[in-house]
Amino acid sequence: MAIRRRKKPSLVLPLSSMGDIAFLLIIFFMLASNFMKTGNVELEKPDAPSLEQQEPPKCSVLLDKDGQIWFEGTQVSKGEVTSALKELAEKDHEYTVHVAIHKDLTKRDFMPLIEAISESGAKMILTGEPEE
Amino acid sequence: MKRIGPKRQGDVSPDLTSFSDIANLLIIFFILTTSLVRPFGRMMDMPSSAKPPTEQKQSDTPTVRLTTDRIVFSTGEKNEKEVTMNELRAELWRRNFPAQKPDKRAVVVETAPEVKYERYYQVATAIAAAGGVVAVMEE
Numbered sequence: 001m002a003i004r005r006r007k008k009p010s011l012v013l014p015l016s017s018m019g020d021i022a023f024l025l026i027i028f029f030m031l032a033s034n035f036m037k038t039g040n041v042e043l044e045k046p047d048a049p050s051l052e053q054q055e056p057p058k059c060s061v062l063l064d065k066d067g068q069i070w071f072e073g074t075q076v077s078k079g080e081v082t083s084a085l086k087e088l089a090e091k092d093h094e095y096t097v098h099v100a101i102h103k104d105l106t107k108r109d110f111m112p113l114i115e116a117i118s119e120s121g122a123k124m125i126l127t128g129e130p131e132e
Numbered sequence: 133m134k135r136i137g138p139k140r141q142g143d144v145s146p147d148l149t150s151f152s153d154i155a156n157l158l159i160i161f162f163i164l165t166t167s168l169v170r171p172f173g174r175m176m177d178m179p180s181s182a183k184p185p186t187e188q189k190q191s192d193t194p195t196v197r198l199t200t201d202r203i204v205f206s207t208g209e210k211n212e213k214e215v216t217m218n219e220l221r222a223e224l225w226r227r228n229f230p231a232q233k234p235d236k237r238a239v240v241v242e243t244a245p246e247v248k249y250e251r252y253y254q255v256a257t258a259i260a261a262a263g264g265v266v267a268v269m270e271e
Contacts, residue, residue: 022155026162033166046250050261051172098171103250110249115268118178127173128253 041070046103049131057098057125059088061117065102067109078116085120096123174257177265179238194227194264195240196220196255198247203255221258229263239264 042065061081062070071081089095099117101110117124195212197204205223206212215223229237239259243252256266 019152019155022152022159026155026158029159029162029166033162046253048174048254048257050257051174053170054173056170096175098173100171101249101253103248103253105249107243107245107247107249107252110252111243111268114178124176124178125171125173126176126253126256127171128257130172 042066043100043102044104045100046128047131048128051128051130054098054125054127058096059085060098060100061085061113062099063101063105063110063113065104067105069113078112081113082116082120085117085122089121093121094123095121096125098125098127100127174260176256176260179265179267193238193240193267194224195242196259197242198251198255199244200246200248200251217254217258220255221262224258224262224264227262227264229265234265237263237265238267240267243268 041062043062044065059072064070069076069078069081071084076084085095085097097117099114101113114124192208195206197206197212203215203217203220204212205215205220224239241252241255241259259266
């Protein structure tokens with residue numbers, strides 16, 4: 001007599017909830033993140049004690065290792081930064097700009113930029129790394 | 133006779149696997165392009181160069197003279213001393229800037245051209261943390 005083999009139940013993984021989780025993660029990232037516009041800029045921030053954690057930047061100006069100015073991810077001149085910030089600060093008097101400068105630059109390189117930003121009327125947050 | 137009835141529809145179940153693929157690709161995109169880190173820094177209250185500090189400087193205005201290896205703190209011609217960074221912080225806190233009138237909060241920073249930004253940053257943030265206003269002095 002032939003023995004009938006028991007049919008194995010087919011294993012089906014319900015994947016529809018995976019998609020839901022993935023979309024929830026996407027929504028989380030969209031709301032909680034701010035885009036890195038200057039990931040390719042070579043910049044080492046200076047260390048200092050008594051720094052405070054700041055809000056994510058509305059706008060950022062960077063002065064890289066070679067003394068190049070980056071405004072919102074685009075390389076610009078000092079004059080262009082001043083005029084752009086002046087325009088933004090006229091619309092919003094509380095306009096705040098995050099400024100990151102490479103730690104090894106000398107006064108000749110960084111002071112003109114700091115003066116240009118203070119001249120524009122925008123509020124300035126000098127960013128750095130908290131000293132441990 | 134064959135009975136004519138409504139045609140039985142097959143189960144309609146759209147294939148959702150590609151949806152989760154798209155979602156996963158989007159997640160990878162967001163992970164790579166975003167930063168959740170909130171930056172550290174200090175809000176700087178700096179008078180614009182439209183009002184040069186040289187005009188405002190009084191004889192008793194605290195002044196920090198910064199060179200590559202020295203920090204000199206002075207509050208007048210005869211009252212100047214070399215300080216360490218910690219001593220400078222203590223001097224600045226002793227002045228209690230938040231209780232002073234706005235025009236008495238200025239601290240002039242005279243920086244030598246070869247001074248690196250890190251050194252300037254530590255002094256400028258120390259002044260801001262103590263409630264002072266950084267006034268830049270051109271040499």
